[in-house]
Amino acid sequence: MSLDYEIIGITVLWTFLYLYVIIASIDFGAGFFNFYSKLTGDDNIISPIIARYLSPVWETTNVFFVFFFVGIVGFYPDTAYYLGTTLLIPGSLALILMSIRGSYYAFNSNNKESKLSWSALYGITGLLIPASLSVALVISEGGYIEETATGIDLNFTDLILSTYGWSVVFLAIISVLYISSGFLTYYASKAEDKRASDLTRTWFLIWTLPTLVITQFTFLGLRSHNYEHFVSAQNYWYLFGLSLLAMLVAVFLIWKRRNYGTAFIMIMLQYGFAFYGYGISKLPYILYPYININDSVVNENMAFALTAVFVLGLLLLIPSLILLARLFLFDKDYVKGNKKS
Amino acid sequence: MDEVLIGRVLTGMTLGFHIIFATIGVGVPIVFMVLEFLGLRKNDAHYLTMARRIAKGYTVTVAVGVVTGTIIGLQLSLIWPDFMRLGGQIIALPLFMETFAFFFEAIFLGIYLYTWDRFKNRWYHWLLNIPIVVGSTLSAVFITTVNSFMNTPAGFDFEGGELLNIDPLAAMFNPSSWVRVFHVVVTAYMTIAFLMGTISAVKLLRSTHQQDKSYHKKGLKVMMSIGVIMAALTILAGDFSAKFLHENQPEKLAAFEWHFETEERADLVLFGILDEETQEVKYELRIPWALSFLADNSFDTEVTGLNDIPEDERPPLIIHYFFDLMVFFGMYGLGVAAVYFIVKFTKRWTKLNEHHRGLLYLYALAGPLSFLAIEAGWFLAEMGRQPWIIRGYMRVSEAVTQADGLGITLIAFAVLYTVLGITCIYVLLRMFKGQSAEADQLKWYGESGNVYKGEGGRLS
Numbered sequence: 001m002s003l004d005y006e007i008i009g010i011t012v013l014w015t016f017l018y019l020y021v022i023i024a025s026i027d028f029g030a031g032f033f034n035f036y037s038k039l040t041g042d043d044n045i046i047s048p049i050i051a052r053y054l055s056p057v058w059e060t061t062n063v064f065f066v067f068f069f070v071g072i073v074g075f076y077p078d079t080a081y082y083l084g085t086t087l088l089i090p091g092s093l094a095l096i097l098m099s100i101r102g103s104y105y106a107f108n109s110n111n112k113e114s115k116l117s118w119s120a121l122y123g124i125t126g127l128l129i130p131a132s133l134s135v136a137l138v139i140s141e142g143g144y145i146e147e148t149a150t151g152i153d154l155n156f157t158d159l160i161l162s163t164y165g166w167s168v169v170f171l172a173i174i175s176v177l178y179i180s181s182g183f184l185t186y187y188a189s190k191a192e193d194k195r196a197s198d199l200t201r202t203w204f205l206i207w208t209l210p211t212l213v214i215t216q217f218t219f220l221g222l223r224s225h226n227y228e229h230f231v232s233a234q235n236y237w238y239l240f241g242l243s244l245l246a247m248l249v250a251v252f253l254i255w256k257r258r259n260y261g262t263a264f265i266m267i268m269l270q271y272g273f274a275f276y277g278y279g280i281s282k283l284p285y286i287l288y289p290y291i292n293i294n295d296s297v298v299n300e301n302m303a304f305a306l307t308a309v310f311v312l313g314l315l316l317l318i319p320s321l322i323l324l325a326r327l328f329l330f331d332k333d334y335v336k337g338n339k340k341s
Numbered sequence: 342m343d344e345v346l347i348g349r350v351l352t353g354m355t356l357g358f359h360i361i362f363a364t365i366g367v368g369v370p371i372v373f374m375v376l377e378f379l380g381l382r383k384n385d386a387h388y389l390t391m392a393r394r395i396a397k398g399y400t401v402t403v404a405v406g407v408v409t410g411t412i413i414g415l416q417l418s419l420i421w422p423d424f425m426r427l428g429g430q431i432i433a434l435p436l437f438m439e440t441f442a443f444f445f446e447a448i449f450l451g452i453y454l455y456t457w458d459r460f461k462n463r464w465y466h467w468l469l470n471i472p473i474v475v476g477s478t479l480s481a482v483f484i485t486t487v488n489s490f491m492n493t494p495a496g497f498d499f500e501g502g503e504l505l506n507i508d509p510l511a512a513m514f515n516p517s518s519w520v521r522v523f524h525v526v527v528t529a530y531m532t533i534a535f536l537m538g539t540i541s542a543v544k545l546l547r548s549t550h551q552q553d554k555s556y557h558k559k560g561l562k563v564m565m566s567i568g569v570i571m572a573a574l575t576i577l578a579g580d581f582s583a584k585f586l587h588e589n590q591p592e593k594l595a596a597f598e599w600h601f602e603t604e605e606r607a608d609l610v611l612f613g614i615l616d617e618e619t620q621e622v623k624y625e626l627r628i629p630w631a632l633s634f635l636a637d638n639s640f641d642t643e644v645t646g647l648n649d650i651p652e653d654e655r656p657p658l659i660i661h662y663f664f665d666l667m668v669f670f671g672m673y674g675l676g677v678a679a680v681y682f683i684v685k686f687t688k689r690w691t692k693l694n695e696h697h698r699g700l701l702y703l704y705a706l707a708g709p710l711s712f713l714a715i716e717a718g719w720f721l722a723e724m725g726r727q728p729w730i731i732r733g734y735m736r737v738s739e740a741v742t743q744a745d746g747l748g749i750t751l752i753a754f755a756v757l758y759t760v761l762g763i764t765c766i767y768v769l770l771r772m773f774k775g776q777s778a779e780a781d782q783l784k785w786y787g788e789s790g791n792v793y794k795g796e797g798g799r800l801s
Contacts, residue, residue, distance in 0.1 A: 074433030080425030084418035106404030
């Protein structure tokens with residue numbers, strides 16, 4: 001019996017990337033909103049809520065990302081060569097931003113009194129990280145890497161002037177604000193803090209329209225950049241349709257101040273459908289046209305070992321994550337702030 | 342500077358910085374596990390407060406550990422893409438497992454830090470230590486096997502530049518894995534015990550909070566107890582390493598020891614200055630025949646000399662100094678801990694107290710020196726396998742990236758580490774400055790030692 005390791009690998013990795021997008025968006029956006037509320041003077045309303053949610057989970061967020069990049073090099077070692085070489089500068093930039101954010105979040109929440117400049121550091125870097133990471137997705141569409149006799153080169157000028165590139169960058173930033181305000185609305189309403197949930201609800205509604213606009217823009221950008229992928233995406237039009245439908249339901253519920261929990265699930269579905277639709281239509285390429293999942297998958301023994309470890313690891317992780325969520329997300333007393341650690 | 346050198350300096354700098362926080366990450370959980378156990382067992386709020394204060398400071402260092410760990414994880418592909426393309430076929434498994442172990446730890450650490458008063462039975466909270474210690478130690482184990490693979494590759498056939506017939510488990514548990522894992526884990530435990538001992542000693546020397554004296558004395562005793570056990574194990578680990586190198590990586594052992602001629606009854610060279618041209622060592626402390634004995638428990642053992650290693654496969658000879666520093670600073674901790682217990686058990690007769698100021702100064706040095714030993718040890722291990730990135734299969738010079746901009750990357754990361762390091766120390770110092778342990782204890786456990794009050798996650 002032969003298992004299709006290349007399919008297993010990419011499914012696992014894509015799922016981790018999706019989870020990272022959702023969880024990191026909540027995390028990054030919360031940091032930004034925390035900083036923003038300090039500027040507007042609303043921080044006494046929203047900061048305690050954000051802290052209660054973020055403090056116990058922030059380390060976990062980063063692991064989803066590490067999982068993704070360790071996994072992709074493991075399943076498809078060629079990615080290390082192509083993406084590693086081309087991403088030296090953008091990748092290092094993303095790493096520096098992530099380090100500043102991660103450290104200053106912890107520094108600020110453990111310092112005697114918080115500093116506005118430190119809140120600014122992790123608030124603003126939080127928005128720039130998704131933007132810099134999304135460069136990897138842009139490059140993966142092909143066209144920016146040239147293979148020469150001596151090696152491979154990244155065409156920086158083309159990348160910087162690319163409309164498609166910029167639309168993905170803005171999509172990343174806007175999504176962070178959209179997803180996190182949706183989540184915070186739900187979390188604040190669970191804490192029965194009406195003022196906080198009203199505030200975050202307004203933020204969410206403000207970001208609805210830009211989200212809709214930028215997604216259309218990204219599609220148009222893809223059309224001019226990689227027409228083949230654009231055509232193949234249309235074969236999965238129903239996934240993108242479902243995504244739009246989920247978005248409409250989410251916005252409707254939040255606008256009507258109803259079922260914030262369901263609304264957030266709809267937001268997750270909205271991004272889920274779009275993300276998997278994008279991913280499936282991109283196959284079989286990881287990096288167009290150099291890395292194709294069928295001929296660059298790791299040797300069979302290693303693929304089997306990785307898959308086995310992955311299954312065993314999940315058996316350990318899922319119960320632990322459920323425990324974490326039960327203690328800090330679904331424990332009503334904790335969320336309300338009655339149980340102070 | 343050429344690209345290979347910049348790549349090496351950048352990787353060395355990242356690892357050198359990360360190791361500090363990684364060692365804290367591996368060692369501290371065992372310390373608060375022991376302290377919380379003692380606190381619950383003896384019903385002594387001093388120990389509980391100590392565990393909790395250490396855990397609080399630990400959160401800050403974990404943040405830096407996590408981000409620098411992420412950096413090195415990605416930098417492997419960014420700086421050494423050809424290495425990861427080849428090595429990725431094999432080291433993927435331990436890297437993947439390391440991530441799982443770390444994930445596991447991160448989840449339970451989050452729970453641990455914010456549930457001090459959420460369990461009626463306080464032993465349930467103590468149980469959370471187990472996944473944290475298991476996770477942090479296992480991540481050290483897995484990542485060390487990756488490094489071991491690079492030193493002593495195994496588990497594949499090499500034909501025409503390709504790795505064939507790969508056996509992931511044989512690669513992971515390659516010949517040097519066990520020795521190195523043991524060495525890394527016990528030295529991390531030892532270093533952190535001495536680091537905490539340093540804090541107690543410094544606080545006893547210049548205490549701004551007089552009421553904390555008995556608290557810090559208890560701390561010192563626990564740390565010295567953990568430290569003396571781990572230091573003894575470290576010496577055992579060092580002995581295993583020497584024997585292992587003799588068998589498997591003779592060029593490394595020879596370079597450690599400036600041992601040029603293959604011979605029996607080889608001398609152990611301590612300190613000294615080398616004239617590389619004439620192979621003459623000056624000002625050294627020479628222990629006759631000891632190297633042979635160290636290599637195989639017999640003075641008649643023939644130890645391979647550098648002159649029998651092809652010139653372009655010899656490690657740089659500077660590593661001898663790192664070797665001296667590692668051994669000397671590693672021994673220092675054991676010596677100090679031994680002095681602590683000797684003085685303590687003989688004070689009835691000598692009238693010398695184990696908390697004598699002079700001795701406190703000695704204890705205070707143990708933490709920083711142990712950290713220097715860790716750094717020296719890693720420099721030694723890593724430079725000792727030059728010029729190889731995968732020993733015998735791929736040279737460092739073949740693995741470096743062809744991308745432009747390595748120089749600017751080096752500068753950017755140097756600035757980043759400086760800023761992070763300074764801020765981290767600043768936050769840690771401020772965190773405990775105006776706050777005496779007694780005050781924390783009163784706040785968390787009350788007069789009776791049985792009230793539990795926490796501080797909610799604060800972000801303001």
